Amino acid sequence: MTPTLQLCLIISAALFSIGLLAALGRRHAIFILIGIELMLAAANLNFIAFWRFGPEPQNPTGVMVAIFSIAIAAAEAAVGLALVIAVYRHYRTTNVRRFNQLKG
């Protein structure tokens, strides 16, 4: 017995929800970035699963999208963490509740 597409999609949905939990539930800027990374990883897992279980897997479209998505996620993480450091220099905290003014 081999796993079905349904199992992959359930795992990916659970991973996405955990990412959403981290992004919406925590008040720490780095936890929000971790949540966004988890959600992107769940989307990647979906791409790979639909490629593997799809009608024509000899055409590696899903793999290509996943590779590009990983590259873009890396760029997003670098810029996001640089923003966290820049904001930390200004406010001396990483609690997003304290980031309540644009200039000052």
Next chain:
Amino acid sequence: MSVAAFISIAILTLAGALAAACLRKLIHAALCLVVAFLGLATFYFFLGAEFVGLVQVFVYVGAVAVLIVFTILLTRREDEDAAGFNWGGVIVAVAVFAGLAWTIMKTPSLSVVAPVIEPLTVKRIGEVLMTNYVWPLQCVGLLLTAALIGALVLVMEEKR
């Protein structure tokens, strides 16, 4: 690939992700994130996308996790109010999971098993990347350069 192995890896991955989302100490959360990313790479190996699994290990475990740990060490302060939990977000996340799981369970066309394919070689990926996907590849190169410069400009000290 058997269902038992698949489910045990899934439990490991989801436990790592849940620990990364819920632990109080940031540095522990970052280390649990590494476990979740390694589990995801194992999934890619299971599903026949070995190259993506390898890229996942290199990029996420090698670069992104180290970057997160660096940022945690640079911005470390023990303010405990930052560890609070927003319960509205928890309710939204559980509702989203319930909706997604219900939809996936109700869709009959999703219970297919994987067809047998010839393994996807790195040579084939390179050929496709250099023919069909050459413009996206160039755009990603430009984006990575822009992100590198942008991150440097953001963290540079302002001159007084």
